[in-house]
Amino acid sequence: MPIFGRLLAFGAVLALVGCSASEAAPSPPTPATPAKQSAPASSAPPVLESADGRTGSSTPPRPGALPRVVNHGPRTQKRVALTFDADMTDAMIDRLRRGEVASYANMAVLQLLEKRRIPATFFVTGQWAEQYPRELRRIAANPRFELANHSYEHAAFTGDCYGLPRVPADQMTRDVEKTFRALAPFGGRQTRYFRFPGLCHDKAALRALAPLGVTVIDGDVVSGDPFARSATPVVAAVVSKVRPGSIVIMHVTEANAQYTDEALPLILAELERRGLEPVTLSELLSP
Numbered sequence: 001m002p003i004f005g006r007l008l009a010f011g012a013v014l015a016l017v018g019c020s021a022s023e024a025a026p027s028p029p030t031p032a033t034p035a036k037q038s039a040p041a042s043s044a045p046p047v048l049e050s051a052d053g054r055t056g057s058s059t060p061p062r063p064g065a066l067p068r069v070v071n072h073g074p075r076t077q078k079r080v081a082l083t084f085d086a087d088m089t090d091a092m093i094d095r096l097r098r099g100e101v102a103s104y105a106n107m108a109v110l111q112l113l114e115k116r117r118i119p120a121t122f123f124v125t126g127q128w129a130e131q132y133p134r135e136l137r138r139i140a141a142n143p144r145f146e147l148a149n150h151s152y153e154h155a156a157f158t159g160d161c162y163g164l165p166r167v168p169a170d171q172m173t174r175d176v177e178k179t180f181r182a183l184a185p186f187g188g189r190q191t192r193y194f195r196f197p198g199l200c201h202d203k204a205a206l207r208a209l210a211p212l213g214v215t216v217i218d219g220d221v222v223s224g225d226p227f228a229r230s231a232t233p234v235v236a237a238v239v240s241k242v243r244p245g246s247i248v249i250m251h252v253t254e255a256n257a258q259y260t261d262e263a264l265p266l267i268l269a270e271l272e273r274r275g276l277e278p279v280t281l282s283e284l285l286s287p
């Protein structure tokens, strides 16, 4: 490929993913593995099925069963789940320490959700919890917000996941367990939902999480808010894809998703216009 073509391709990948190896930040918009609702017994791959159905945190999956991977909720009800990832890689911590960025906590997003009384689910990394305990306490204290697990340091659970450093195979279970332990003291509405960094997972990664009784949440609406250059493409990405049952992926990482708070009111207005009610993931996935 000519160099110009290479540059274009590289740029396209970065734009799609929203992170690079050096920044290695938010959950990129990979088209995720579709959640298996059900499949014929003869051909059903057991990997995506678990005992819990789509019942959310109220009836957690049986520990030991392979985690169920959920991409969206029921399409029959006009409800959607707004989810916000709180990534925190080692590279992001370094940038904070060097003073290159001011904050990876988007308080404007939080204030807007609070003021408008919008339910939301936050996928928090252990390292974000360590950086922003005060902010996380505030999230946990809100009865409309749920907490979920987004790994400890936002490292990849598969090879070739947008340049993210990789969690060693024998450390995967421990990483997710450690994150649950880091989040637990904050109280509030804790769940057993887990989102893989970069949405990257394979059979081995799912198998590693089997003892933990988690439900893996991907999502069907990727906002593309990381590294967006204005609110416009973020709003467009969400409103063009959102529909009943959708799980919308956004970020609360101010420094690398700085237009999320600007996009959110426009997204909420469009949801309202279409009669799509934001609910927590547990509510979306409850029968």
Ligand SMILES: [Zn+2]
Pocket: 025, 026, 027, 028, 085, 086, 087, 150, 154, 196, 197, 198
């Ligand atoms: Zn992420």
